[in-house]
Amino acid sequence: MNISLALKIEKALGLEEGYFIILQVYYDIEQEKIKQKKSRTDLPQLRPVLFWDTKIITIDWEKHKKAIIKRVFERGNEMGKNEIIRFYGAKTVDTILNNLFLNNE
Structure with missing residues (x-):
């Protein structure tokens, strides 16, 4: 979500400014964690x-x-x-x- 769109939605819904951007950042952080877990090279070698x-x-x-x-x-x-x-x-x-x-x- 871009900042312009987030500000418009927040204003229309009467939400605190920055609410959706903060949510987006938390989402991005979780996605990066998932990506980093998948890129581990020391995964166990099991049958x-x-x-x-x-x-x-x-x-x-x-x-x-x-x-x-x-x-x-x-x-x-x-x-x-x-x-x-x-x-x-x-x-x-x-x-x-x-x-x-x-x-x-």
């Missing part, structure tokens, strides 16, 4: 068969890390487990696995 039900290139590795860690530790081999520990860090993996274990008892 695609572990994620047979989804396209591995569309996975949001941060948003779904709990499910990813759970799946790899339930169905993956040692190489996959080590790769997940490398990617997320041992502390994060331990915390998530401990929480999963405690919630299942």
Whole structure:
């Protein structure tokens, strides 16, 4: 949205000046974060068969890390487990696995 249009809409709706531009900036920031996540080069190298039900290139590795860690530790081999520990860090993996274990008892 350009500034001219935003000012016209804000005036017509009786909104505070700059409201839509601020929203646009927040949207742009989120889009940039998504773009940066997709451009990571250190993504885990896992067997695609572990994620047979989804396209591995569309996975949001941060948003779904709990499910990813759970799946790899339930169905993956040692190489996959080590790769997940490398990617997320041992502390994060331990915390998530401990929480999963405690919630299942």
